[in-house]
Amino acid sequence: MRVIPVRLTDEEVRKIDLLTxxxxxxxxxxxxxAILSKQLEEKLGEDEDVAPLVNKLLNLRKTGENPVLLxxxxxxxxxxxxxxx
Amino acid sequence: MAYVDTNVVIAKYAPRDPLNKDARAxxxxxxxxxxxxxxxxxxxxxxxxxxxxxxxxxxxLESEPxxxxxxxxAEFFIRDCRVSIVxxxxxxxxxxxxxxxxxxxxxxxxxRQAHSLKxxxxxxxxxxxxxxxxxxxxxxxxxxxxxxDILSHAEVIKDNLGITVTPPNRDL
Numbered sequence: 380m381r382v383i384p385v386r387l388t389d390e391e392v393r394k395i396d397l398l399t400x401x402x403x404x405x406x407x408x409x410x411x412x413a414i415l416s417k418q419l420e421e422k423l424g425e426d427e428d429v430a431p432l433v434n435k436l437l438n439l440r441k442t443g444e445n446p447v448l449l450x451x452x453x454x455x456x457x458x459x460x461x462x463x464x
Numbered sequence: 465m466a467y468v469d470t471n472v473v474i475a476k477y478a479p480r481d482p483l484n485k486d487a488r489a490x491x492x493x494x495x496x497x498x499x500x501x502x503x504x505x506x507x508x509x510x511x512x513x514x515x516x517x518x519x520x521x522x523x524x525l526e527s528e529p530x531x532x533x534x535x536x537x538a539e540f541f542i543r544d545c546r547v548s549i550v551x552x553x554x555x556x557x558x559x560x561x562x563x564x565x566x567x568x569x570x571x572x573x574x575x576r577q578a579h580s581l582k583x584x585x586x587x588x589x590x591x592x593x594x595x596x597x598x599x600x601x602x603x604x605x606x607x608x609x610x611x612x613d614i615l616s617h618a619e620v621i622k623d624n625l626g627i628t629v630t631p632p633n634r635d636l
Contacts, residue, residue, distance in 0.1 A: 429539055440540075447477050449478040451478045451481060454481055455475035455610065456610045456611050458515070463587060
């Protein structure tokens with residue numbers, strides 16, 4: 380592990396201390412590492428590379444079959460409109 | 465050029481859907497360039513996230529985490545339907561309730577025209593995204609949807625935005 384100096388605001392330190400006081404993390408260090416790790420996972424996940432999976436689906440499509448099917452219980456219009464209410 | 469509503473994309477992959485045949489014909493035979501916007505991607509992901517029991521994918525994808533599975537399916541839909549994603553980087557400075565804020569252009573024009581279009585929020589934003597594409601100089605003439613509510617507003621949309629609202633049609 381490497382040590383990297385990072386500036387935090389008093390408010391951020393207070394919140395981290397609160398998490399350790401509540402026993403969610405054992406130390407400030409563990410708290411910051413866990414939070415950072417989660418954020419990194421999420422940020423990198425935003426652009427996660429699904430290209431190999433998409434290519435597999437496109438290759439299956441080329442064979443004439445539809446590799447993705449939606450067995451909807453409602454119509455597509457209804458399913459989409461539900462999220463627009 | 466046609467802006468394609470999310471329900472048309474979804475219908476293409478739902479064999480029992482009333483819109484399925486027309487959606488398939490539209491994507492297969494219509495020569496017009498088809499576009500969607502970033503909000504369409506958000507909507508595709510949101511819709512797919514709610515279809516855990518209704519989404520059928522090949523076994524190789526079943527083992528993938530749900531987040532990767534629906535992301536892959538959304539990207540497959542975009543590639544398979546040959547739709548381009550158009551995004552306007554233009555923002556607008558506006559003052560609301562005494563606060564000056566910077567918002568996407570389509571939000572500003574949605575706020576300004578909400579009273580005349582009388583649409584649901586996301587419907588309005590989709591149409592304003594389409595209008596932005598048109599205003600940028602592209603020849604966007606159609607908004608393709610299966611939504612009866614939007615179709616019933618076709619006249620007022622045509623009058624205000626100059627865009628024809630139509631169900632999917634192979635002859636577009």
